Amino acid sequence: MTTKQFQRLLNRLPHLDGETELLALNIFAGSSPEKKSQLVEFFIGQNQKIDSLYQKFGKKVGEVVINN
Amino acid sequence: MDEKQGELKGLQSLVEKFAPTAETLAKSLLWSGEIVHIVDRALGIKPLPEARAQRIETALIKKGFEKETSHQLAEAYSELDLGKAQLRDEAAEYLSALGKGLFRGIFSRKGVTATGTDFVPLPIIPVWSFGDLMGASRAIYEINTAGVKQEGVLKLLIALVPGIPTGMSHMALERFFEAIYIESVLENK
Numbered sequence: 001m002t003t004k005q006f007q008r009l010l011n012r013l014p015h016l017d018g019e020t021e022l023l024a025l026n027i028f029a030g031s032s033p034e035k036k037s038q039l040v041e042f043f044i045g046q047n048q049k050i051d052s053l054y055q056k057f058g059k060k061v062g063e064v065v066i067n068n
Numbered sequence: 069m070d071e072k073q074g075e076l077k078g079l080q081s082l083v084e085k086f087a088p089t090a091e092t093l094a095k096s097l098l099w100s101g102e103i104v105h106i107v108d109r110a111l112g113i114k115p116l117p118e119a120r121a122q123r124i125e126t127a128l129i130k131k132g133f134e135k136e137t138s139h140q141l142a143e144a145y146s147e148l149d150l151g152k153a154q155l156r157d158e159a160a161e162y163l164s165a166l167g168k169g170l171f172r173g174i175f176s177r178k179g180v181t182a183t184g185t186d187f188v189p190l191p192i193i194p195v196w197s198f199g200d201l202m203g204a205s206r207a208i209y210e211i212n213t214a215g216v217k218q219e220g221v222l223k224l225l226i227a228l229v230p231g232i233p234t235g236m237s238h239m240a241l242e243r244f245f246e247a248i249y250i251e252s253v254l255e256n257k
Contacts, residue, residue: 014152039143053152060140064141
């Protein structure tokens, strides 16, 4: 994965603030290919977790709206 | 029409106004949550999640939602908020550990005391900009003035990784190493 692609992955994560994102990018740029894939794997995992958080949230809000 | 029906109608028209789906409502809730965050950031305050949920609830009630509905919506938002904060911490911790690993590869220690002169910088490439140095100085200052350990270290890592110090004064360099040292001591305590 290139730095640009990695940046796109980070941009999809709404919980990261600018500083954390910059830190991740800097570390990615300075890492070996092996470390890079570890980083990618970690943030793909975060992406899945955030997705399910939002799904849960959407479902809950839907229920509240229907029940009230 | 009694009061309850009036409220329901108010809610209904509100939902219709923004869009007839719960998803859109969820988005509008996220949006108000974001506004609360932005205001907090601008004022430099970090309220507890419960306090934030309470304010979202109040905002929703003002928007015309029923108290119970507002409470449940704010609760749902709060849960999302907490989940996001947990993921953010997880990422910061992970990156901080990786960043420290990089530092350890760059620098080695020669002594056993706690001063900066114990550290020997390995051969380095000049990649730092003035902005990097300013960022690092600010971070070190924040670490040294304490109370902001995690944030200070994060800022330091942002400013430095994967850059390496060149052109810093001896004093600045010493304080830089000291900061890393203090951080690792705190961590191992």
